[in-house]
Amino acid sequence: MIKVSQVTKRFGRVVAVDQLSFELDNAESIALWGSNGAGKTTLIRCLLGVFPFHGSVTINGIDVGNHGKQTRSLVGYVPQELAFHDDARLGSSMLFFAGLRKVDRHAAANSLSMVGLQGHERKRVRDLSGGMKQRLALAIALLADPPVIVLDEPTSNLDASGRGEVVQTLCRLRDAGKTLVFASHRPDEVITLASRVLVMEHGKLLKNTTPTELWPTDAGIQTLRLHISMGSDEAAATILRDAGHVVNLNGHGLCVSVPRNRKAEPVSVLTRASIEVRDFEILDDIQQSPQENPA
Amino acid sequence: MTTLAGKPHLTRAGSHLSRTGSIISFARREFRDAISSRWFLLYTVAFTVLAVAVSFMSLAGSGSQGFAGFGRTTAGLLNLIMLVVPLMALIAGAGSLAGERERGTLLYLLAQPVSRIEVLLGKYFGLALALCGSMCIGFGLSAGVLAWRAGSVGLSAFAMLVVFTCGLALAMLSVGMLLSVVSRRTGVATGLSLFAWLVFVFLSDLGLMAGTLLFKLRVQEVFAIGIINPLQAFKMAVIVNMNASLDVLGPVGMYASQTLGNSLPWLLALVLAIWTIIPLLIAVILFSKRASV
Numbered sequence: 001m002i003k004v005s006q007v008t009k010r011f012g013r014v015v016a017v018d019q020l021s022f023e024l025d026n027a028e029s030i031a032l033w034g035s036n037g038a039g040k041t042t043l044i045r046c047l048l049g050v051f052p053f054h055g056s057v058t059i060n061g062i063d064v065g066n067h068g069k070q071t072r073s074l075v076g077y078v079p080q081e082l083a084f085h086d087d088a089r090l091g092s093s094m095l096f097f098a099g100l101r102k103v104d105r106h107a108a109a110n111s112l113s114m115v116g117l118q119g120h121e122r123k124r125v126r127d128l129s130g131g132m133k134q135r136l137a138l139a140i141a142l143l144a145d146p147p148v149i150v151l152d153e154p155t156s157n158l159d160a161s162g163r164g165e166v167v168q169t170l171c172r173l174r175d176a177g178k179t180l181v182f183a184s185h186r187p188d189e190v191i192t193l194a195s196r197v198l199v200m201e202h203g204k205l206l207k208n209t210t211p212t213e214l215w216p217t218d219a220g221i222q223t224l225r226l227h228i229s230m231g232s233d234e235a236a237a238t239i240l241r242d243a244g245h246v247v248n249l250n251g252h253g254l255c256v257s258v259p260r261n262r263k264a265e266p267v268s269v270l271t272r273a274s275i276e277v278r279d280f281e282i283l284d285d286i287q288q289s290p291q292e293n294p295a
Numbered sequence: 296m297t298t299l300a301g302k303p304h305l306t307r308a309g310s311h312l313s314r315t316g317s318i319i320s321f322a323r324r325e326f327r328d329a330i331s332s333r334w335f336l337l338y339t340v341a342f343t344v345l346a347v348a349v350s351f352m353s354l355a356g357s358g359s360q361g362f363a364g365f366g367r368t369t370a371g372l373l374n375l376i377m378l379v380v381p382l383m384a385l386i387a388g389a390g391s392l393a394g395e396r397e398r399g400t401l402l403y404l405l406a407q408p409v410s411r412i413e414v415l416l417g418k419y420f421g422l423a424l425a426l427c428g429s430m431c432i433g434f435g436l437s438a439g440v441l442a443w444r445a446g447s448v449g450l451s452a453f454a455m456l457v458v459f460t461c462g463l464a465l466a467m468l469s470v471g472m473l474l475s476v477v478s479r480r481t482g483v484a485t486g487l488s489l490f491a492w493l494v495f496v497f498l499s500d501l502g503l504m505a506g507t508l509l510f511k512l513r514v515q516e517v518f519a520i521g522i523i524n525p526l527q528a529f530k531m532a533v534i535v536n537m538n539a540s541l542d543v544l545g546p547v548g549m550y551a552s553q554t555l556g557n558s559l560p561w562l563l564a565l566v567l568a569i570w571t572i573i574p575l576l577i578a579v580i581l582f583s584k585r586a587s588v
Contacts (some may be wrong), residue, residue: 011587051587073408081398084326092327099320100407212363224342 001026001148001179007055009042009203015206016042018203019051024196029180031194031211035237035249038182039203041080044152047181048077055198059148072110073101076141078151079126082133084125089123090136098194100116103145113138115169130188131162138169149173151182167192185248187221187257201241214246215257222263227279228270243269255283308576317409321417322424329387329425338383343377343433350437354444365449366537369456372437373533376460377526381467382492384426388471389488391418392582393481402588411583419472419575425466427461435461455536463529466570467495473578476585499524514550521547525571528566535560 002024009017013205017039024030032040046053049068057064059071084093098108110120115135120128128136134154141149151170155163163186170193174180190197191211192213199207199214207214215221228236237249240256245266248255256266268278320534329335353367392415404414409474441453471488478484504525507517522528531551534543542549551559 045402045588048406050402051585069408069410072406075406077403077406079403079406081399083403085398085400087328087331096320096324097407100317100409102316174318 001028001060001081002181003046003056003058004043005056007043007046007053007057009046009051009053011037015203017046019055019132020200020203021055022198022205022208024179024181027174027177027179029174029193029195030182031190031197032181032183032200033185033190033197033214033246033248034200034206035247036198037202038257038289040200041152042203043200044077044150044181044183046244047150048072048075049101071124073144074146075148075150076143076146076151077136078134078137078154080140080153081130081157082125082137082138086124086126088125090117090123090128092123093136094121094139097140098143103144105147107143109132111142114142115139116165129162130157132156134162134166135169147177148179148181153185156185163189173194185250185255187211187223187246191221199246211228215259220260221257222260223255223257223283224263224266224280225276225283226256226266226270227281228254229276229278236270236273239273239275240266240269245269247253303428314410314413318417318420321409321414322421325421325455326420326424327421330428331424334383334387335425335429336368339429339432342379342430343436345379346372346437347440348431349375350440350564354441365438365445367449367452368413368437368441369449369452369533369537372456373530376456377530378496380430380460380464381495381526383491384464384467385471385474385488385492386485387426388419388424388468388472389478389484390481391422392475393470393478393484396479396588403471403588405504411577411585415472415476415579415582419468423465423468426464428465430460431457449479449537452533452537456533459529459532459564462564462567462571466525466574469574469578473574473581476578476582485527495524495526500527516548517552518547518551522563522566525567525570528563528570532560532563532567535563 004023007017007020007022008015020039020043022030034040045051047057047059047063047064049057049071057211059074062071062074084165088096094108094112098105102268109118112121115138117135117139118133120132125133125136134157138154149170154170155166156234159165167189170180170182174193180193182189183192194211197207197209197211197214198205199209226236233249233254237253240254242248243265246257248257250279258265265281267280270277311492321388349371350368353371392401395404401414405411434453437451442450454567471484471490474487474491475484478487503520505510506520512520522531531544531548534548542552544551555562
């Protein structure tokens with residue numbers, strides 16, 4: 001369904017995506033995992049063909065670089081946060097995007113009801129909650145029933161309940177045979193949704209693996225947020241990665257996903273490297289089960 | 296349209312229809328956004344009030360007795376239009392794409408099955424319709440006042456004023472769109488558009504005067520350089536259409552009347568058309584080739 005070959009994207013001197021290749025079958029679900037600046041968002045934009053890049057991306061055999069408009073008709077995109085005119089009403093926004101996707105108003109109504117937003121058509125976008133905005137973005141992505149859905153950290157701005165709703169909807173879509181590509185900082189989402197994980201760092205693909213290989217445990221996964229000395233974040237992340245941990249350095253701090261029975265390991269690794277861990281908190285407690293993980 | 300294999304298969308005619316449909320969708324949205332915005336309301340009210348005020352003053356000056364009511368108003372509106380219309384069109388164009396880029400909405404639009412050309416042209420046509428509609432409201436009310444009080448003498452010149460004003464607005468909007476494409480932020484685009492307005496309205500005239508004195512330019516050279524400025528082309532076109540002599544513009548006007556005769560209005564219209572097409576074309580090329588959103 002999607003074939004990415006030697007994709008490189010530079011912004012001036014900065015190489016945002018570096019010689020990245022992978023393939024994705026129909027109805028497969030793949031997670032992009034990595035710290036902020038790893039190149040996940042840029043890779044997603046390359047898949048959408050919104051700017052030129054080196055290398056090649058094909059979706060359903062069609063080249064994104066040369067036929068971006070055609071390939072985008074096969075892809076529904078959900079951004080991190082819905083960027084749309086705040087004054088616009090939900091109904092008119094849906095009709096505008098329905099016009100761009102060449103579908104009628106019935107498809108727009110169906111799409112809204114699929115994400116539970118029917119009856120809110122008169123509301124202005126600015127009056128929607130974060131969760132509703134994200135569901136609106138999902139409704140727009142589903143308008144023309146595209147075979148591929150691309151999502152850029154779709155739950156990062158949502159509370160636990162909003163997150164749960166979006167993840168449930170995505171599970172339904174995956175089970176209905178949609179191909180999913182999504183960026184995430186949350187191991188629980190990756191374990192629940194993805195059959196494969198691309199671990200990226202500094203624009204490069206470090207691992208093309210499965211969630212179970214990334215977090216090999218039956219005990220479940222916990223994400224720890226470590227509070228360490230100012231300015232040592234990058235060094236700490238590198239040390240933890242070298243020690244085999246799955247690390248995320250993002251706007252929320254330095255997060256490490258570890259098996260429940262090995263929570264002390266990251267702290268001792270950093271202490272041995274003379275980096276002081278002032279405190280830590282537990283963010284997630286994921287009970288991994290085979291039913292949740294199609295891989 | 297998708298075949299069974301899932302590959303989109305569009306005929307050439309279907310592709311054109313699809314492209315036109317997307318442009319219309321963007322134009323409709325841009326028009327709706329523009330007419331519901333404060334700047335549009337303010338501009339329409341200000342332009343209408345000024346146009347009607349100029350009409351009443353023209354009538355007062357002519358004793359309300361039909362003495363070329365439209366003609367005097369046309370002359371009175373000319374300077375007002377040369378200041379206000381370029382400013383509004385440049386700012387409207389400059390804010391269009393740069394504003395979308397700054398709000399983060401441009402990426403979302405480009406992630407839809409549309410091309411960059413469709414986005415840009417759709418926005419251009421939507422804004423053009425809003426601008427011209429806004430001016431036509433002012434001109435329409437002004438024409439109503441004049442027709443009621445002074446009959447229809449000079450109506451054709453007034454109609455040509457409306458047509459050329461729309462032409463000037465389209466040209467300045469193209470320049471504004473070009474500035475919007477090359478600017479990452481709305482503030483930068485607006486600053487550039489204000490500078491462009493200063494150049495068109497004041498600096499180019501001063502430069503031409505200084506150049507004429509310094510380099511002792513011949514009259515035909517002054518004319519050729521003068522009409523490069525779309526505002527000068529607009530001014531000459533309106534004066535010519537008022538059946539007035541271009542002698543009021545001095546030796547350059549006399550030269551233009553004598554040399555070009557009846558083809559002068561067409562030449563001036565061509566200048567405005569070029570100022571509409573070329574900046575828009577450059578904007579389309581630059582926007583299509585942008586390495587980022």
